[in-house]
Amino acid sequence: MMERSYTETLQWRHLRYVRWTDDQDDIPRGTVSWEGRLLFGYPRIGRILNLRVGLSEQFGDAFWVEEKVDGFNVRIARLGPDIVAFTRGGFLCPFTTDRLPDLMPMDIFAKMPDLVICAEVAGPESPYAEASPPYVQEDVGLFVFDMMRLGQPGFLPQQQVYELADAYGLPMVERLGRWHASDSEHIAGMLARLDAEGKEGAVFKAVDASRRIKYTTAHASLEDIGVAAPQLNDFSADYYIQRILRLALFLDEQGKKVDAALERQLGAAFLEGLEASIEQLRAHGRVFHRYRCRFRTERAAREMMDHLVRLSGKRVNVRIHGLECDGGYWRLSFERQPAVMTGLLSHLLKGGELFD
Amino acid sequence: MMERSYTETLQWRHLRYVRWTDDQDDIPRGTVSWEGRLLFGYPRIGRILNLRVGLSEQFGDAFWVEEKVDGFNVRIARLGPDIVAFTRGGFLCPFTTDRLPDLMPMDIFAKMPDLVICAEVAGPESPYAEASPPYVQEDVGLFVFDMMRLGQPGFLPQQQVYELADAYGLPMVERLGRWHASDSEHIAGMLARLDAEGKEGAVFKAVDASRRIKYTTAHASLEDIGVAAPQLNDFSADYYIQRILRLALFLDEQGKKVDAALERQLGAAFLEGLEASIEQLRAHGRVFHRYRCRFRTERAAREMMDHLVRLSGKRVNVRIHGLECDGGYWRLSFERQPAVMTGLLSHLLKGGELFD
Known part of the structure; x- marks a missing residue:
């Protein structure tokens, strides 16, 4: 062997x-x-x-709470x-x-x-x-x-x-204080606030550093789904199902009965991304997402291009659009093409059959 | 070997x-x-x-169309x-x-x-x-x-x-006639009608019996998701993702821009079932779905009970509620408990952690 x-x-x-x-x-x-x-x-x-x-199950003593970015x-x-x-x-x-x-x-x-x-x-x-x-x-x-x-x-x-x-003077994630499991009502309120502010969630770290745990907001679950849906089949199906379960349990925790607005947000997270990908495929023959990022040096920008192309493979194709020096930065623009979704949508829109 | x-x-x-x-x-x-x-x-x-x-890709000649039940x-x-x-x-x-x-x-x-x-x-x-x-x-x-x-x-x-x-005099599925791929506009209209009537879809069968193919409505995709969601993790995650993709392509086919009502239906298909399961677990310590069916003979009802229990295993538990003779029929009531969902929700509501 x-x-x-x-x-x-x-x-x-x-x-x-x-x-x-x-x-x-x-x-x-x-x-x-x-x-x-x-x-x-x-x-x-x-x-x-x-x-x-969960907090009382996971923490016997005090813990720090921080925003999860x-x-x-x-x-x-x-x-x-x-x-x-x-x-x-x-x-x-x-x-x-x-x-x-x-x-x-x-x-x-x-x-x-x-x-x-x-x-x-x-x-x-x-x-x-x-x-x-x-x-x-x-x-x-x-x-x-x-x-x-x-x-x-x-x-x-x-x-x-x-x-x-x-x-x-290091920039830090938002520090939300030192708490105990008995403060969970207050902590649930903090999470409701983070959710309303469009933030991802919180990380809890035992003061004695023995353990840490995370918890994410409804906003994070919906955003994760919305970001992935245009590349639906390039993510594992479990990715979506885990987030739907998190969403349901966040709503349960917050004592929110499921309401029409939230149901719509979940449906929209899937359907609007898929609609956009179908339109992309018809118009451009491929599904893609555009990225821009900026560099201090041309050398690093070119290293990043090499890095992206090296990571690119069977699953994701990377296409570089351009590299320009503007306003003191080297600005790189490129796209990622999810290979599975591009192939599947193109097969289906050509009238191909699936067995499932 | x-x-x-x-x-x-x-x-x-x-x-x-x-x-x-x-x-x-x-x-x-x-x-x-x-x-x-x-x-x-x-x-x-x-x-x-x-x-x-798809129809012109799959069929060179005439085909029969039937409702899919x-x-x-x-x-x-x-x-x-x-x-x-x-x-x-x-x-x-x-x-x-x-x-x-x-x-x-x-x-x-x-x-x-x-x-x-x-x-x-x-x-x-x-x-x-x-x-x-x-x-x-x-x-x-x-x-x-x-x-x-x-x-x-x-x-x-x-x-x-x-x-x-x-x-x-055999009862049949609805027969929708003999068509060609060139009639696809009309057929898309039939599918819109089936969808509005809450039906599952259509099966297309080449007149020369050389091939057959199926196509399902938005209603079917939404109903499949809604029926499975209370047992979310007992179905493969792909089950849901396939149906979401079918839904998006049905809407595209029907020239429907995604609208709020439909987005809400998709979100509701997931969240209402999950909310019900969370409530079941809190109230009863298990997730379950009740079934009723009727038999002409007691012997068959008991055979069915044995059959259900034999099929019951690690993944689904079956619990028989009762068998009663009423109105000329033996009426069996039983429940299925999705084992994965019951175990997972119970772990999470006890504050257990997940790694994903």
Whole structure:
């Protein structure tokens, strides 16, 4: 039998690094190593779908509550002279790495060279995500929510994260305070407010750092569905069903009887995206979504183009539309074409048959 | 390696029969044999999601159009002295077999002993299906749509089916005439009418019997989702996604821009069923759906109970509520409990976490 491989070796400029493509014992997928150093992958976080019972089931003692931001997860670390950002999957992200000086002060790494900052990058000009938080009106923002140390799998205590963020002026996710499970009525009210503000949800972190859990709003479930529906069959069918269940349990939690407006939002999340894709296919022969993002340097923009094309494969085709220097930034525009949806819709609109 | 088995042997009263549990070369799943005779399984029928292009793509010549009825598929045949009905899976159905004298005249089998009648059994008192056509107000009805012969895999020509049905007074699905692909505008109008009447769709059968294809209405997609949603995770997630895609393409075909009423119907199909299941779980500790069906004989009712319990397993629990003789019928009431949904909702409402 062939030895199973858990890693691949990649190169970015002068840096040669290894990323874990799969979990291997205690080393999670997305872990990165270079020159004998190890940057642990960001762990998967469990989710509860009922707050009032869930918080007391999950937490015996106090926990911090923070906004959960809808973007993409990066881990930022110092590598010799460079400060670089890795995606959740363990790829060096040319986009985030290039933009870091715009997104956060970096002097903290001079003082703490083995620090790892975990942050969400979110906004309408994200090269990965299509949803965007309401308070990022253009470009992207960066929101710190955790810190780790190189070579260590766990997180720094949250109190220390807050102190460091304050001391170094790091942009953070919204901090919602320190609470107990007995405050669940109040917390349910906070979630109702986050939902009304179009935010994704909250993360709960035990003060003793022993565990963390997440919970998402109706808004997040609806937005996730609406963003994916134009590429319906390129997402796993479970993706949608999980979100519909979350939505039903959020409404139950909030004591909302299902109402016409919300039913309509759920139906619209599916049907409007599909209608748009059918029209795209008729007009252009393909389904696609356009992205724009901006870079400080042409070199990084070209690295990102290579990165996108390398990630492009059987499932998603990437087509670069252009790269222009404008207003001090290199602006890249490209599209992703979901391959399954393009193929399926084109078969069906040609009158092809399906067996199911 | 162990020889793979494609069949199992079952017993009903004095009859020992073999059913194919899986496709084996040209013998489809659901095929049944006894005493050297073979009753071929009902073949899978392809589906188009676009009529105007699809009909001309699929049919070079004339085809018959018939209503597709939303019930369960049976094949009815004479076995020595008995006339019995098999389900699509190849199980002898104690319910349909018992009720046949109520549902259709049977003298055709005296004249044509090797005839196989393919029919849909549908109505609010079906032991299998939850959806029901609008024109069956109580109990069940039987609607013939195909005929085969024992030992032969194909169908009788549809013209002959119509003649035999007329001659013997067999109840049939609605016949919608003989058409060509060039009549697709008219056919799209028929489908709009079927949709407005709450019917499932249409089946198209080449006059030369070379092929057949089906097409379903928006109503059918919405009803399928609404019926399954209370047992959300007991159906494959693909079940829902396929129906949402069918719905979007039906609307596209009918030139309907997505409207608020329809969006709401789709959202309601999911959320109202889920809300009901959450309430059931809180009130009763389980999710369940109640069924009623009636029998001519106590013996058949008890056979059906055994059949239901035998089919009951890890995925669905069956609980019998009662069997009473009333108004000349033995009335069986029972419930099915979807095991996955009951387990999942109960975990979540206890505050359990999920990883996804």
